Amino acid sequence: MVKAKMWVLKKHFEGFPKESNFELREEIVPELKDGDVLVEAIYFSVDPYMRALSRMWMNEGDVQYGTQLAKVLKSKDPEFPEGCYVLAECGWRTHTVTKSKGPNGPILTQIVPEWPKDIPMSLALGSLGMPGLTALYGLEEVCKVQPGETVLVSAAAGAVGAMVGQICKIKGCKVVGSAGTDEKVAYLKELGFDQAFNYKTVPSLDEALRNASPEGYDCYFENVAGPFFTAALNNMKSGGRIAVCGGIATYNDTTPQMCPYPHHVIITRQLKIEGFMVAQWKHKDEESVKRMLQWMKEGKLKTKEVVTAGFENMTTAFMRMLKGDGIGKAIIKV
Amino acid sequence: MVKAKMWVLKKHFEGFPKESNFELREEIVPELKDGDVLVEAIYFSVDPYMRALSRMWMNEGDVQYGTQLAKVLKSKDPEFPEGCYVLAECGWRTHTVTKSKGPNGPILTQIVPEWPKDIPMSLALGSLGMPGLTALYGLEEVCKVQPGETVLVSAAAGAVGAMVGQICKIKGCKVVGSAGTDEKVAYLKELGFDQAFNYKTVPSLDEALRNASPEGYDCYFENVAGPFFTAALNNMKSGGRIAVCGGIATYNDTTPQMCPYPHHVIITRQLKIEGFMVAQWKHKDEESVKRMLQWMKEGKLKTKEVVTAGFENMTTAFMRMLKGDGIGKAIIKV
Numbered sequence: 158m159v160k161a162k163m164w165v166l167k168k169h170f171e172g173f174p175k176e177s178n179f180e181l182r183e184e185i186v187p188e189l190k191d192g193d194v195l196v197e198a199i200y201f202s203v204d205p206y207m208r209a210l211s212r213m214w215m216n217e218g219d220v221q222y223g224t225q226l227a228k229v230l231k232s233k234d235p236e237f238p239e240g241c242y243v244l245a246e247c248g249w250r251t252h253t254v255t256k257s258k259g260p261n262g263p264i265l266t267q268i269v270p271e272w273p274k275d276i277p278m279s280l281a282l283g284s285l286g287m288p289g290l291t292a293l294y295g296l297e298e299v300c301k302v303q304p305g306e307t308v309l310v311s312a313a314a315g316a317v318g319a320m321v322g323q324i325c326k327i328k329g330c331k332v333v334g335s336a337g338t339d340e341k342v343a344y345l346k347e348l349g350f351d352q353a354f355n356y357k358t359v360p361s362l363d364e365a366l367r368n369a370s371p372e373g374y375d376c377y378f379e380n381v382a383g384p385f386f387t388a389a390l391n392n393m394k395s396g397g398r399i400a401v402c403g404g405i406a407t408y409n410d411t412t413p414q415m416c417p418y419p420h421h422v423i424i425t426r427q428l429k430i431e432g433f434m435v436a437q438w439k440h441k442d443e444e445s446v447k448r449m450l451q452w453m454k455e456g457k458l459k460t461k462e463v464v465t466a467g468f469e470n471m472t473t474a475f476m477r478m479l480k481g482d483g484i485g486k487a488i489i490k491v
Numbered sequence: 492m493v494k495a496k497m498w499v500l501k502k503h504f505e506g507f508p509k510e511s512n513f514e515l516r517e518e519i520v521p522e523l524k525d526g527d528v529l530v531e532a533i534y535f536s537v538d539p540y541m542r543a544l545s546r547m548w549m550n551e552g553d554v555q556y557g558t559q560l561a562k563v564l565k566s567k568d569p570e571f572p573e574g575c576y577v578l579a580e581c582g583w584r585t586h587t588v589t590k591s592k593g594p595n596g597p598i599l600t601q602i603v604p605e606w607p608k609d610i611p612m613s614l615a616l617g618s619l620g621m622p623g624l625t626a627l628y629g630l631e632e633v634c635k636v637q638p639g640e641t642v643l644v645s646a647a648a649g650a651v652g653a654m655v656g657q658i659c660k661i662k663g664c665k666v667v668g669s670a671g672t673d674e675k676v677a678y679l680k681e682l683g684f685d686q687a688f689n690y691k692t693v694p695s696l697d698e699a700l701r702n703a704s705p706e707g708y709d710c711y712f713e714n715v716a717g718p719f720f721t722a723a724l725n726n727m728k729s730g731g732r733i734a735v736c737g738g739i740a741t742y743n744d745t746t747p748q749m750c751p752y753p754h755h756v757i758i759t760r761q762l763k764i765e766g767f768m769v770a771q772w773k774h775k776d777e778e779s780v781k782r783m784l785q786w787m788k789e790g791k792l793k794t795k796e797v798v799t800a801g802f803e804n805m806t807t808a809f810m811r812m813l814k815g816d817g818i819g820k821a822i823i824k825v
Contacts, residue, residue, distance in 0.1 A: 213759065382752040404754030415749035418716040420738030423766035425547065430764040432757035 159186045159195065159230075161252035162468055164221045170211055173409045174479065179221070179472045186254045194237045194265060195254050196227035196245050198468075201489040202282035203475040204316070208408045220248040226268075226281055227253075242268040244281055251468055251491060262439070269446055276453060277462075283316055283486035284460040285449050291402060291435045292320035293445055295378055296328070298438055299400035299431050304329030306375035309366070309392075311385050312405060313353065314341035316486040321378045322350045323458050330376075333369040335385065337481050344484050348459060362388035376400070382407045383414055390422050401432040409479070461485030493520045493529065493564075495586035496802055498555045504545055507743045508813065513555070513806045520588045523567045528599060529588050530561035530579050532802070535823040536616035537809040538650070542742045554582040560602075560615055561587075576602040578615055585802055585825060596773070603780055610787060611796075617650055617820035618794040619783050625736060625769045626654035626712075627779055630662070632772055633734035633765050634710040638663030641704050643723060646714035646739060647687065648675035650820040655712045656684045657792050664710075667703040669719065671815050678818050682793060696722035710734070716741045717748055724756050735766040743813070795819030 160183055167180040189195060202224055214222055227245040229237050234257055237243065243265045247253040257265040268281055276285070283289065295317075296302045302325065310321040313334025325332035326349045333352040334345045345353035352369040359365035366374075366388055373394040379386060382404030393399070407414050422428065438445075452458045463483035465474035468491050478487035494517055501514040523529060536558055548556055561579040563571050568591055571577065577599045581587040591599040602615055610619070617623065629651075630636045636659065644655040647668025659666035660683045667686040668679045679687035686703040693699035700708075700722055707728040713720060716738030727733070741748050756762065772779075786792045797817035799808035802825050812821035 209755070210759070379754075382754045386752065386754075401754055401757050403758070404752055407752050407754065413751035416752050417747035418720065418738055418741050418750050420713075420716045420720075420735055420741065420766070421543070423735050423764065424737070424768065425544070426766065427768060427771060428766050430757065432754070432760065432762050434758065434761060437761060 159252050160184070161186050161250050163251070164249035164471055166211070166215050166217060166219055166221050168217055169215075170208065170409075172411050174208060174472075174476055176472055181469060186252050189231055189233045189254060191233050192256055193233050193254050194229055194257060195231040195252065196225075196243060196247065196265070197230050198225040198227045198245070198247075198251050198491050200226040200279045200282055201249065201468075201471060201491070202287070203471065203478045203487045203489065204288065205403055205405050205408065205479065207475065208479055209403065209405075220250055222246075222248045224282060224287065225250075226278055237265055237267065242278060244268065244286065249471055262436075266442075269443060269450075271447060271450065273450070273454065276450070279462060279464075279488050279490075280460060282488060283462065284320055284458060285446055285453065287435055288316035288486065289320045289449055290438075290442060290445055291317050292324055292378075293449065294435060294438045294441075295400040295402050295433060296321060296324055296376075299433050300376040300378065300398045302328055302330055302376055305331075307331040307333065307370050307372070308376045308378065309333045309335075309370070309374045309389055310378040310380070311335050311356075311389070312380035312403070313345050313350065314484055315380065315481075317402060318378070318380060319345075319348055319460070320458070322348055327452060327457050331370070333366075333374070335365075341484055344461070356385060363391060366392040373397070378402060379404070381405050384416075387416050387419070390419055390428070393422070393426055393428055395426045397426060397428050399428060399430040401430060405479075462488050465489045467491070493586050494518070495520050495584050497585070498583035498805055500545070500549050500551060500553055500555050503549075503551055504542065504743075506745045508542060508806075508810055510806055515803065520586050523565055523588060525567050526590055527567050527588050528563055528571045528591060529565040529586065530559075530577060530581065530599070531564050532559040532561045532579070532581075532585050532587075532825050534560040534613045534616055534825070535583065535802075535805060536621070537805065537812045537821045537823065538622065539737055539739050539742065539813065541809065542813055543737065543739075554584055556580075556582045558616060558621060559584075560612055571599055571601065576612060578602065578620065583805055596770075600776075603777060603784075605781060605784065607784070607788065610784070613796060613798075613822050613824075614787075614794060616822060617796065618654055618792060619780055619787065621769055622650035622820060623654045623783055624772075624776060624779055625651050626658055627783065628769060628772045628775075629712055629734040629736050629767060630655060630658055630710075633767050634712065634732045636662055636664055636710055639665075640709035641665040641667065641706070642710045642712060643667045643669075643700070643704070643708045643726075644712040644714070645669050645690070645719050645723070646737070647679050647684065648818055649714065649815075651736060652712070652714060653679075653682055653794075654792070656682055661786060661791050665704070667700075667708070669699075675818055678795070690719060697725060700726040707731070712736060713738070715739050718750075721750050721753070724753055724762070727756070727760055727762055729760045731760060731762050733762060733764045735764060739813075796822050799823045801825070
């Protein structure tokens with residue numbers, strides 16, 4: 158008899174998430190039927206999209222969605238034998254009985270067999286997982302960055318942003334990052350960003366962007382929305398490309414923040430603005446993770462984690478991540 | 492001795508253009524030097540971009556920019572012999588001595604020799620000129636429309652919009668248009684639009700868009716900005732493409748109109764938004780005009796003009812066009 162703990166969304170978020178939006182519950186997991194697998198979570202990820210898409214993807218009473226790194230405890234599916242490690246789309250649950258595929262695609266994905274012993278498997282939720290792939294696809298598939306180009310990235314010390322900057326350097330680009338504390342800015346410089354600034358303390362966003370790249374930007378990896386987006390638009394070069402990955406500065410709005418209609422600059426500079434989600438290139442994930450593993454082995458990708466211990470602290474870790482506390486990918490170790 | 496009349500931008504526009512922004516002047520045109528051509532305007536075009544880009548392209552005291560259809564009166568350039576017809580980037584001037592090329596590209600372009608006798612040459616400023624090419628390139632190069640797709644176009648009874656709708660039908664698309672009077676809506680239906688509505692009288696833009704295409708839109712040809720843009724975004728299909736051609740509802744703003752940051756819908760539906768200007772595909776113009784001429788001969792493209800007589804009435808015609816008075820391309824006959 159296996160008991161599962163799980164975090165349920167009790168009440169939809171209004172403004173910034175609160176403990177009272179969630180409830181910790183327990184249940185006995187069912188016996189396995191043919192094709193079922195029982196997985197036990199080892200690491201959880203908390204990410205901004207859990208705030209952004211909550212109303213779109215969830216009803217009150219649902220288990221909070223999210224990815225976990227898990228171990229197969231019992232299996233009636235020969236493709237996922239006992240003892241193997243998987244990424245599991247099982248939400249915030251310590252133990253889950255599941256099929257490997259659901260109506261919306263794979264639920265379980267085995268960790269690539271080439272995973273090196275000296276690289277922590279938690280990175281499969283960070284630099285070598287969804288956030289890393291998001292950075293890679295935003296640059297390669299959306300921006301189509303070329304060597305020598307100048308790339309701007311906001312929320313640059315975040316799990317995605319830090320990867321964007323480093324991949325830009327691998328690709329021979331100049332990269333400028335913005336972040337919200339001086340410690341984060343120092344971290345960006347450690348990671349090899351050519352320029353970095355604290356968007357909260359510069360006298361003018363527009364001036365900071367111009368100083369960091371007087372000739373403008375070929376590409377902008379957009380994570381924030383808000384006034385930074387408008388300032389970035391105004392600093393794009395003609396023919397610039399903007400990969401819209403997120404808009405974290407607006408996720409907790411109760412009344413929407415407004416911007417001037419951006420038509421003039423979009424037209425006169427012939428800008429391309431494209432929204433994307435990492436799952437668009439799922440068919441490339443395996444090959445992409447192998448490439449990024451290789452970069453990491455070569456020392457070209459560095460990574461940092463903020464690890465919170467204990468499943469009962471998931472909601473706290475989630476809120477800290479949304480506040481931008483800590484530097485590095487937010488991970489929960491069960 | 493040839494005397495030229497010309498309209499000068501005396502004072503930059505603030506809000507909606509007024510007669511007092513302009514001044515009519517006269518000058519004696521100089522004698523021709525080697526390589527010079529003297530052109531005499533026959534037709535002028537007035538277009539929304541003359542309001543939109545005014546501050547970007549002009550200083551007070553400059554002759555208002557714009558294209559004219561002109562006849563070569565005298566020539567010291569063998570490529571532009573006396574008597575030939577040209578599109579001339581000479582601004583609002585009745586007579587101009589010019590070279591055929593300037594620092595920013597061609598100033599004179601000869602009307603294609605295949606121009607049929609029964610098609611008015613004024614259309615080289617409209618359906619078979621810049622507005623027609625804008626429609627064509629926005630659909631082919633930016634939206635990359637495919638047969639069977641549903642396309643939305645705003646300001647659909649305008650010089651560009653009416654062409655967008657008709658080219659969509661040629662390409663086997665379903666097309667929905669919006670316009671600002673019932674007469675314009677009736678005109679759109681005459682042109683073959685599948686659906687058309689008066690955006691000023693529908694109870695809700697969102698509802699009107701949903702009624703016209705409950706399954707949403709693959710492409711949106713954007714001419715207006717303002718609340719229509721936001722409503723259109725929310726009715727795009729996943730993977731939708733938006734060609735941003737103009738934003739006429741904002742051109743006369745003295746304080747900018749605001750919209751909610753559009754990130755959520757751009758990301759979750761993976762929208763592509765691209766600004767463009769017709770000159771990006773100048774190398775294709777000759778071939779494109781021939782294709783459109785052919786469509787016109789086959790009766791697949793209809794066109795309407797609102798002709799104002801008299802060079803002294805250019806500013807009035809310009810303001811009427813901006814107000815959306817009249818149905819058809821605004822043309823001034825000298």
